[in-house]
Amino acid sequence: MQNNLLNSFGNIKAKNKKAFAVLLDPDGLSEERLSELLTMSTQSKVDYFFVGGSLITHYVVEQSIRMIKEQSNVPVILFPGNSLHISPLADGILFLSLISGRNPEFLIGQQVVAAPLLKASGLEVMPTGYLLVDGGRPTTVSYISNTNPIPHNKPAIAACTAMAGEMLGLKLMYLDAGSGAENVVSSEMVSAVRKAVDTPLIVGGGINSVEKAQHLLEAGADVIVVGNGIEKDISLLAEIAKTVEAFNIN
Numbered sequence: 269m270q271n272n273l274l275n276s277f278g279n280i281k282a283k284n285k286k287a288f289a290v291l292l293d294p295d296g297l298s299e300e301r302l303s304e305l306l307t308m309s310t311q312s313k314v315d316y317f318f319v320g321g322s323l324i325t326h327y328v329v330e331q332s333i334r335m336i337k338e339q340s341n342v343p344v345i346l347f348p349g350n351s352l353h354i355s356p357l358a359d360g361i362l363f364l365s366l367i368s369g370r371n372p373e374f375l376i377g378q379q380v381v382a383a384p385l386l387k388a389s390g391l392e393v394m395p396t397g398y399l400l401v402d403g404g405r406p407t408t409v410s411y412i413s414n415t416n417p418i419p420h421n422k423p424a425i426a427a428c429t430a431m432a433g434e435m436l437g438l439k440l441m442y443l444d445a446g447s448g449a450e451n452v453v454s455s456e457m458v459s460a461v462r463k464a465v466d467t468p469l470i471v472g473g474g475i476n477s478v479e480k481a482q483h484l485l486e487a488g489a490d491v492i493v494v495g496n497g498i499e500k501d502i503s504l505l506a507e508i509a510k511t512v513e514a515f516n517i518n
């Protein structure tokens with residue numbers, strides 16, 4: 269299996285660059301809105317599309333990926349809520365293990381069910397430690413996964429969790445305050461995790477302003493993920509893309 273996407277994340281970190289991922293949740297997006305977002309993202313520098321969500325209530329994942337592929341060359345990476353959210357039309361998948369939680373179903377159970385399908389799919393599988401962090405309100409992820417998030421003010425717990433994940437062989441870490449979080453992951457936590465592991469670090473949840481994006485990038489996020497913020501205010505896409513680009517020029 270090729271490791272193009274994983275290598276691209278590794279290069280971003282190795283070269284001290286930053287990347288911007290736009291999260292498209294097929295469940296909450298109309299075709300018109302998706303098309304508008306895709307047009308905007310061809311005018312700005314978007315590095316990845318993450319596609320997924322904790323709960324998908326319509327059969328729209330494949331349809332959404334087809335639309336993305338017709339209108340854009342940006343790689344499409346699945347960000348699945350469970351083993352049902354798999355489509356071979358994407359380029360790769362964040363093969364998540366919810367290592368902040370203590371529910372075996374999301375640590376290894378769903379992954380066992382998904383493994384044979386993934387093997388046959390041709391998708392690039394990226395082993396990813398997923399750390400859910402308290403973002404100030406209950407999230408769909410914590411409800412569905414029946415796990416507690418890491419307390420917002422406990423960077424050491426996040427750092428040790430990521431460290432253990434890296435020792436177990438996970439190749440990416442994703443620190444997530446959850447979709448629509450009131451509070452983004454703290455700069456202290458991002459920086460503690462950054463120091464604790466050598467894997468590329470993805471950070472998301474509640475990023476709805478350039479300032480928040482900037483703080484997380486300064487704290488050590490290699491990739492920032494924005495979903496809700498852009499769905500609410502589409503102009504944020506270009507603004508955040510510019511912020512990420514400014515880091516890369518400097």
Ligand code: 1GP
Nearest residue numbers: 447448472473474495496
């Ligand atoms: C959620 O990290 C993602 O899992 C993105 O969150 O929708 O709040 O941007 P937002």
